[in-house]
Amino acid sequence: MIQDIFPHRFQNQYDADAVPAASDIVLCYQESKVLIKAPHSLPTVSDFPQMSLRYLFRIDGTCYFTPEQTVEESASLIYQNVREMRGASEIPKFHRYAIMTGKHLADWYRDSRFCGRCGRALRHAAGQRAMICDSCKNHFYPRIMPAVIVGVIQREKDQILLTKYKTGISYYALVAGFTEIGETLEETVAREVLEETGLHVKNIRYYKSQPWGIANDILAGFFCEAEGDATIRMDASELKLAQWVNRKDVPLQPDDASLTNEMMQIFRDGKI
Template identity: 30%
Template sequence: MTIWTDSAADRPIAMTGAGAIDRAAHQRLDEAWLAAAWSHPTTRVFVVSGGQALVEDTADGQAELVTMPSFEAPLTEAHRYFLGTAEDGVRYFALQKDTLPGRMDQVARPAGLREAGALLPERDTALLVHAVALENWQRMHRFCSRCGARTGIAAAGHVRRCAACGAEHYPRTDPAVIMLVTDDRDRALLGRQVHWPEGRFSTLAGFVEPGESVEQAVVREVGEEAGVTVGSVEYVASQPWPFPSSLMLGFMARATSPRIQVDGEEIEEARWFSRAELGAAIEAGEVLPLSGISIAARLVELWYGEPLPRPR
């Protein structure tokens, strides 16, 4: 089955673009280079706090990340992370603070990736994804998992070192599978989680377990959540998902039987939709639109053959 054959395939999945940023990992241990990069007049800095940064809305209905030169950056009680170098030579840093700085012009607003991910240009999205992922990891891994002592930040925010036992700890990324399952009638299986509102349907998803391949995870998760047996599994694309630290691996899967039996714990309701049924349900407001920044929406669009309709 070839799935990259429709108009949706030409559109990038949100938060996946490199944004023309060279992460320059080889510079993270060079303190002299980092100091010179920080002091350079073209260097740009932004603050991240609680998964949010300041953004400004633009006249075209989009948004852009609020950055500042390093000499204006609020360094007090801040952790500094080097994010990389753009094609034009500009270096970017993020500062992790407990609160976002105030703005006298009242134009900027705090926003996270869920709100602004689809509005920011590719470069800004790439920077914010990187910064939010580091912030989440740093906040949750302050102590050594080997001896329990407090760790310190190293490698420009990409390593935590334990002075007590010498252990080094690296940012964690949890692999998760997300899949659109179709049956022999080419209908799509969508489910509603127990804590979602009525009408909120999406693709099935779950974390990869230890000792399991991603293909095995697809089969297991679909079986556990919806009671549907899966045969073939085909990889599509991936998406970083720093909520707090996942990498979503997208798949198309083919069911061997249409019988549904939801688990009632994670999935409360699951349905097979034809293209006509899904389009009509969204237009009528019976099914809520999928999130624009999620790879789930792209998987459904690849099957649907075009961008999903909007409610009337």
């Protein structure tokens, strides 16, 4: 998956004392796009002399920063869609992971300029990754949205339920959705499967998790079995396809970035 970057080491602790070096990486975002340096690399501090930068994290000995102002394209610096970066093999995997994780933090900084309680401007805390309101003393920390990925299995027919989203990526996927207020993850699994496909499930069991910075998520993967009538009643407002697929016929996504793809693969390979 995208976060599996060994032997490289990701260090997410906030470092208020980090001083940008010329070779450190600068991650610039415009909504869903990230700035790429032609042909297939990331810009460095040396590309932005005198620019005010905000520390994000480290990978190995390299620091990653994001600018505190908007950066425009140039002849050698082009914005590309972040989602397209997940499988861009010409860019090292640890850089692709940095792009996705950096977007999560950059989005939070972009959206945390003013206090949600009193409306006053926020300032960055001195020694931690937090935004502080000096007026009402409210503190804001990066927010992570929990969501589930669900592999629904029909044991008697040796099939798994695959879907395609109505919008967004065109790959085959699994049932997925965000956890609502007051829900357990297991309750989210049952609700999302029922809402999207009309199926009831049993034997819900946790598999693995994954950070997914593209959508500011932490994804929790679960497998379960269909219970009772296995007729699919698809929610056409969310999906354009939902179908049972035989184990040997499971199509995989074009890269190994996602938890969804790994769950599909271990079912196809008979490991679940």
